[in-house]
Amino acid sequence: MEIQEKEISVATQKWTEYTLTNDQGMSVSCLNYGGIITSIYTPDKNDNFENVILSYANYEDYLENPNFFGALIGRVAGRIDQATFTLDGKTYSLPKNEGNNHLHGGTAGFHQVIWQTTPFQTNEAVGVMLVHVSPDGDGGYPGNIEMTVTYTLTNDNDLTITYKATTDQNTILTTTNHAYFNLSGSLKRDILNHEVILHANEFVELDHELIPTGKTLPVDDTVFDFRKAHPIIDGVHSVDQQNLVASNGYDHYFIFNQLEQPNAVVTDPESGRQVIVTTDQPGMVMYTSNGLDDSLRLRERSSAKYLGVCLETQASPASLEYEGFPSIRLNKDKTYHKTTTFSFRRS
Numbered sequence: 001m002e003i004q005e006k007e008i009s010v011a012t013q014k015w016t017e018y019t020l021t022n023d024q025g026m027s028v029s030c031l032n033y034g035g036i037i038t039s040i041y042t043p044d045k046n047d048n049f050e051n052v053i054l055s056y057a058n059y060e061d062y063l064e065n066p067n068f069f070g071a072l073i074g075r076v077a078g079r080i081d082q083a084t085f086t087l088d089g090k091t092y093s094l095p096k097n098e099g100n101n102h103l104h105g106g107t108a109g110f111h112q113v114i115w116q117t118t119p120f121q122t123n124e125a126v127g128v129m130l131v132h133v134s135p136d137g138d139g140g141y142p143g144n145i146e147m148t149v150t151y152t153l154t155n156d157n158d159l160t161i162t163y164k165a166t167t168d169q170n171t172i173l174t175t176t177n178h179a180y181f182n183l184s185g186s187l188k189r190d191i192l193n194h195e196v197i198l199h200a201n202e203f204v205e206l207d208h209e210l211i212p213t214g215k216t217l218p219v220d221d222t223v224f225d226f227r228k229a230h231p232i233i234d235g236v237h238s239v240d241q242q243n244l245v246a247s248n249g250y251d252h253y254f255i256f257n258q259l260e261q262p263n264a265v266v267t268d269p270e271s272g273r274q275v276i277v278t279t280d281q282p283g284m285v286m287y288t289s290n291g292l293d294d295s296l297r298l299r300e301r302s303s304a305k306y307l308g309v310c311l312e313t314q315a316s317p318a319s320l321e322y323e324g325f326p327s328i329r330l331n332k333d334k335t336y337h338k339t340t341t342f343s344f345r346r347s
Contacts, residue, residue: 001126003119010059020126020153028153034111035072035130037179042344045272050185054308057297068178071111073104075141077176078317081211085320094140106139127152143169157344165336174315174328180308183268190306192233197265198226200254206245212318249290255283267347274347279340281313282326313340
């Protein structure tokens with residue numbers, strides 16, 4: 001196992017890229033800027049190691065990164081309706097960075113800060129700990145937040161992301177990683193034939209701006225029923241109004257069946273690669289890159305619609321408006337502590 005460090009100059013900034021490699025040859029690279037995962041190399045069924053996430057060809061493109069490739073998301077992952085929320089009787093206004101709404105922490109979220117980093121290595125794992133202090137009022141949010149995110153790669157080809165945070169005021173927080181997975185390797189194919197298992201009985205209904213309506217819908221007898229494996233393409237060809245709202249695909253929050261783990265499994269039958277998601281988060285947004293076009297230069301090719309699938313484990317910003325959704329409230333006497341593991345296997 002080893003850790004390699006590479007210094008990168010981007011505009012007026014100095015970044016560090018860490019590459020974690022285990023004894024099986026799997027590697028994960030990440031930046032201290034935005035905690036961005038820039039590559040994950042895993043083997044296919046024939047032992048060919050290839051990158052399985054979407055990455056920019058040029059590091060400079062991560063400065064803006066409107067699609068949040070590989071980035072840590074916070075303070076709040078997801079959309080906040082009208083970019084406002086009320087907490088303990090006080091209303092807070094946030095930057096509007098998607099129409100009239102606030103998306104993924106806004107214009108100065110966790111994805112655009114330089115984190116303090118500490119690499120580490122044990123007999124069984126290698127990793128990087130990232131720390132960031134977000135001051136009271138940062139991005140419009142209340143409370144000083146001390147956030148610690150740890151990436152750990154084991155010899156079992158498990159990548160675990162651990163999130164911990166404390167606050168000195170009552171606030172809201174739910175974090176995730178926004179990697180786009182493509183298990184074909186080197187972006188050889190789109191993800192439409194990737195097969196998904198997702199243990200959820202219901203998902204959250206969206207309006208035309210992709211804002212939750214406050215309703216949950218049963219997955220029964222719909223293309224949102226992933227309790228048994230089926231390919232992503234089923235939702236692309238669907239005439240279900242919820243698929244049409246999401247530009248012919250998925251961008252929906254699924255509420256996990258808490259007693260069933262792993263929570264999700266994505267398999268590319270052709271390459272044999274598989275990623276298994278196990279988390280203590282209450283749900284996950286599955287986004288099938290319906291909004292991508294061909295305008296971006298990626299590591300292996302130009303971008304394209306349906307080129308990656310995001311598996312965003314998190315709570316729900318809908319809880320700010322509606323009862324019955326997984327809460328994103330963090331009280332000053334509590335510690336935020338969540339873990340998600342992506343296990344890379346071969347089917």
